Amino acid sequence: MTQMGFMLDQKYCIGCQTCQHACRVRHGVEPGTYPRVATSSQVEVEGPFISMACNHCSKPACVVTCPVGALTKRDDGLVVHDPDVCIGCLSCRDACPYNHPQLNNETQKMVKCDMCAARLDAGENPACVDACPVKVLTFGPIEDLEAEGGANEGVGFVYEDTEPNFRIIPVS
Amino acid sequence: MTDQDFSKVSRRGFVKGSALASAGLGAALCGLTACAQPNVGTSGKGSSDASASSASASSASASEPKTEAATSGYLYAAEQDEGEWIHTACQRNCFDTCMIMAKVVDGRLVAVKGDPDNPYTAGGLCVKTQSYVDWTYAEDRILYPLRRTGKKGPGCTFERITWDEAIEEITTKWKDIIDQYGGEAITWSRYQGNQGSLNRRVLEPLFFKMGATYCEGSMCNNGYVFSLPYTTAGVPVMRAEAIAEKDLYVSWGHNPAATTLHTMKFIKEMHKAGGKIAVVNPIATVETMWADLHVALKPGTDVAFALGVGKYLLDNNMYDAEWIDKWGQGLEDYRAECDQWPADAVAAECGIPTEQVEQFAKMLWENRENACLKTGLAIGRKRVGGMTHISIKCLTGLVGHPEMYFNMTSSGGIQQFSNAAPSMQSTMLEGVTLPSEANPVGSIRNYSSPDLGKVLTGQNFGEDHNFADNPIRSIMFFGNNAMVSHPNLNLVKEGLLREDLFTVVHEVFMTDTCDYADIILPAPTNFEYEEFNGGYGHNYAVHNQPCIEPMGECVANWDLCNRLGQAMGYDDEAFSRDEQYFRDLFMAEKPFTYEEFVEKGWIDCEPKTFEEAVYNSEEGFPTASGKFQFASDELEHDHGTRAPHYTPDPESLQGDAELLGKYPLALVAPSSKEYLNGMFGNMPDNNILFHENYLYIDKEEADDRGIAEGDEVVVRNDRGEVRRIARVLEGRLAPNTVYTYAQSWDKFANHETANFLTSDERADIGRGVTFLSCLVEVEKA
Incomplete structure (x- = not known):
């Protein structure tokens, strides 16, 4: 089974937050709810910067925790969410070691990164990857990302027991 | 990573903006979003919708709980619905002039x-513009003409009026003013909210015809443009993409991560391939984290540093004598200026380590054959800005490679569609002399952008700048949010508060400037009109295809010019132009057809070679001498020195001692990554990501003042004061230098925009702005 993941070339991430904004717009949630979050060159000032969404863990705590089965791990490894099943109870967010799923205030359902599954299924890229102006945020099968130098951890990112599928090209 | 790392998102800007939209604008804007249709969700199982209406869309299924979750991921209408992708353009006036695909x-x-x-836009817009759809349909869009009902200033109220009423009111007022005081009692203030060739200056014929006081828009790159004739005259050309192939990238007074985001990927590629980076900037900009050298010189000392580097190169035989012998003029005059600046003197003046002069000189010399030296527009925006450009340009001639100097491109898109066709601007100005370097006094009353406050407060500041005897009685703003973008805003505000000033603002949003308007006219966005764009940071000509009908009662800008001109009783051709007229005008003698342009959206205009653009074997450089001018009679005639000469900036750390006694810190107010000039300050995402109006201050300066990280501070000088939140840094700033980002809108931000502090003095060359000549003191609030 292929496991898809994101990868960040952390040395060259410039903290512009374009990915974060593109992700919010894609999901159409209200400004302030960000399924992808990036550090800012104006707030943190000094790099390295980082951008993180759902890590589509191999052992996703959110999926096993959800009391209504709104979350599914697909064959391609994506952790997807069905808002029509979701009851907005926050238990997925609390279970996630990265605190990822967010509450959509307008629907009172959760919203999370699904790696733009519908776009991937249509042969397109995730919105954040397309938007990245420096081309340092990429995605692909996890073995490919590792072959390109992706490591399990980076500055500001710890590899948790849920086995996240986010790889980071180390700063040095 | 802990969640705390990502817990810094503030909703303050959004909340405040919402409050304004619902309360501040009152009845005038109520219901303006009626034509903004919510997205309609797809009917597929598990569908979700991109708008607030998704709650009701999914409520039917909520009454019958599903047991099996869909695995499709989110199916959003904007992605799922069949639509048309249209080529259009971003023309907010940044280097990048993005090539946009818009789905309708x-x-x-x-x-x-x-x-x-x-290859330049490469699929991604910038952080500012991701929410262009929200921007277009925003609640605070101005969709109808409005008349002031309240008191001028923040919180002012307006009522909706018809176009006929607006045109009648404006032109009656203007006719009265012309009868009583002459046309020069009227003026305009424009900038580049629309950078495109058509819309940028399309209203100007109206003011030329009225004989209005001339507005010289000079906030952009005047320091470079008007200093250029003294050195090379021609503008070197380089593909931005070519940066990726260079051996050296010099970032001088430039912050590409904020102001030309799309070049960052080329800088990255260059660095990955082993290229070197040198940053010359009082602030450690983002690319400094990859740099081999950061020269954190004090603001305003660039000329001393450049002359010091010149001296090192000359003293160590690191200059291209053969090239200079063939192409150069004035080397000895230049050498005499350089000789004033041995490295230890440079170090003392600039506040940098002595060895950085040698380090920079060697990097430049060793990589001269394949380098890009990019200067930011900020370089010219100080009292010594023009001379700064000349001094840096001379370094590129000294090493025999002036082609490395990259400020703007001069070929490609910008050559196809220059700022505006001459027939649009100047036909009605025949016989009029405007100020220039050689003749600073024009034959018509005029002002330059930094003067706006003086103009509106009736000051007499020079021979052709007497605004005391016949004050300005009416001003029209277009493409310009002056109450954010202009310097010395307290003076501008004082002028705009005058009850006897009739102010018209043509705007897309309720900007801070609109608060002072008597009449507000609705302006369309670039998604609502056609435009012809020449990128100046890349080599593409870009077509802007209208995507949607104009919102509300917005009319095309050329139509507005017609309506006002005809109501004034003018029958000139300039007031009966239509879409086809401009199409024909801009497409004349182009190497591509209109149909091709529309279909492709952008045309790659091959840059001229340096030989073609700047010099050739017969004619040489397009300067007076045909040479690369290290020194010239013209510079001596116009500015009193033959070669670049260092003069301390009067309002700098090297400047007036008395002033320094009161205000011992230099303030730099650069562009933030979220805002662009006066734009986007109303957008919730932009305000949330901007996060806070910080004052970035070195730990040493902070400690001296008892300021700790997160403290509220007051930044002040004689022109005004603003509050900020202290962000204490170490090792990232020039000595005695602080910075804060400009361009937030007061009505959406917690703190005032930085231009309440900046100076309205003019630059040495080009009559431009001097945002960077600014001294302040900082105290704990």
């Missing part, structure tokens, strides 16, 4: 993205 479904804009086929 049933006449509604639903999505935008960067054109993935264009």
Whole structure:
């Protein structure tokens, strides 16, 4: 089974937050709810910067925790969410070691990164990857990302027991 | 990573903006979003919708709980619905002039993205513009003409009026003013809210015809443009993409991560391939984290540093004598200026380590054959700005490679569509002399952008700048949010508060400037009109295809010019132009057809070679001498020195001692990554990501003042004061230098915009602005 993941070339991430904004717009949630979050060159000032969404863990705590089965791990490894099943109870967010799923205030359902599954299924890229102006945020099968130098951890990112599928090209 | 790392998102800007939209604008704007149709969700199982209406869309299924979750991921209408992708352009006036693909479904804009086929935009828009759809349909869009009902200033109220009423009111007022005081009692203030060739200056014929006081827009790159004739005259050309192939990238007074985001990927590629980076900037900009050298010189000392580097190169025989012998003029005059600046003197003046002069000189010399030296527009925006450009340009001639100097491109798109066709601007100004370097006094009353406050407060500041005897009685703003973008805003505000000043503002949003308007006219966005764009940071000509019908009662800007001109009783051709007129005008003698332009959206205009653009074997450089001018009679005639000469900036750390006694810190107010000039300050995402109006201050300066990280501080000088939140840094700033980002809108931000502090003095060359000549003191609030 292929496991898809994101990868960040952390040395060259410039903290512009374009990915974060593109992700919010894609999901159409209200400004302030960000399924992808990036550090800012104006707030943190000094790099390295980082951008993180759902890590589509191999052992996703959110999926096993959800009391209504709104979350599914697909064959391609994506952790997807069905808002029509979701009851907005926050238990997925609390279970996630990265605190990822967010509450959509307008629907009172959760919203999370699904790696733009519908776009991937249509042969397109995730919105954040397309938007990245420096081309340092990429995605692909996890073995490919590792072959390109992706490591399990980076500055500001710890590899948790849920086995996240986010790889980071180390700063040095 | 802990969640605390990502817990810094503030909703303050958004909340405040919402409050304004619902309360501040009152009845005038109530219901303006009626034509903004919510997205309609797809009917597929598990569908979710991109708008607030998704709650009701999914409520039917909520009554019958599903047991099996869909695995499709989110199916959003904007992605799922069949629609048309249209080539259009971003013309907010940044280097990047992005090539946009806009998706339209049933006449509604639903999505935008960067054109993935264009190597410069490469599929991604910037952080500012991701929410262009929200921007277009925002609640605070101005969709109808409005008349002031309240008191001028923040919180002012307006009522909706008809176009006929607005045109009648404006032109009656203007006719009265012309009868009583002459046309020069009227003026305008424009900038580049629309950078495109058509819309940028399309209203100006109206003011030329009235004989209005001339507005010289000079906030952009005047320091470079007007200093250029003294050195090379021609503008070197380089593909921005070519940066990726260089051996050296020099970032001088430039912050590409904020102001030309799309070049960052080329800088990255260059660095990955082993290229070197040198940053010359009082602030450690983002690319400094990759740099081999950061020269954190004090603001305003660039000329001393450049002359010091010149001296090192000359003293160590690191200059291209053969090239200079053939192409150079005035080397000895230049050498005499350089000789004033041995490295230890440079170090003392600039506040940098002595060895950095040698380090920089060696990097430049060793990589001279394949380098890019990019200067930011900020370089010219100080009292010594023009001379700064000349001094840096001379370094490129000294090493025999002036082609490395990259400020703007001069070929490609910008050559196809220059700022505006001459017939649009100047036909009605025949016989009029405007000020220039050689003749600073024009034959018509005029002012330059930094003067706006003085103009509106009736000051007499020079021979052709007497605004005391016949004050300005009416001003029209277009493409310009002056109450954010202009310097010395307390003076501008004082002028705009005058009850006897009739102010017209043509705007897309309720900007801070609108608060002072008597009449507000609705302006369309670039998604609502056609435009012809020449990028100046890349080599593409870009077509802007209208995507949707004009919102509300917005009319095309050329139509507005017609309506006002005809109501004034003018029958000139300039007031009966239509869309086809401009199409023909801009497409005349182009190497591509209109149909091709529309279909492709952008045309790659091959840059001229340096030989073609700047010099050739017969004629040489397009300067007076035909040479690269290290020194010239013209510079001596116009500015009193033959070669670049260092003069301390009067309002700098090297300047007036008395002033320094009161205000011992230099303030730099650069562009933030979220805002662009006066734009986007109303957008919730932009305000949330901007996060806070910080004052960035070195730990040493902070400690001296008892200021700790997160403290509220007051930044002040004689022109004004603003509050900020202290962000204490170490090792990232020039000595005695602080910075804060400009361009937030007061009505959406917690703290005032930085231009309440900046100076309205003019630059040495080009009559431009001097945002960077600014001294302040900082105290704990």
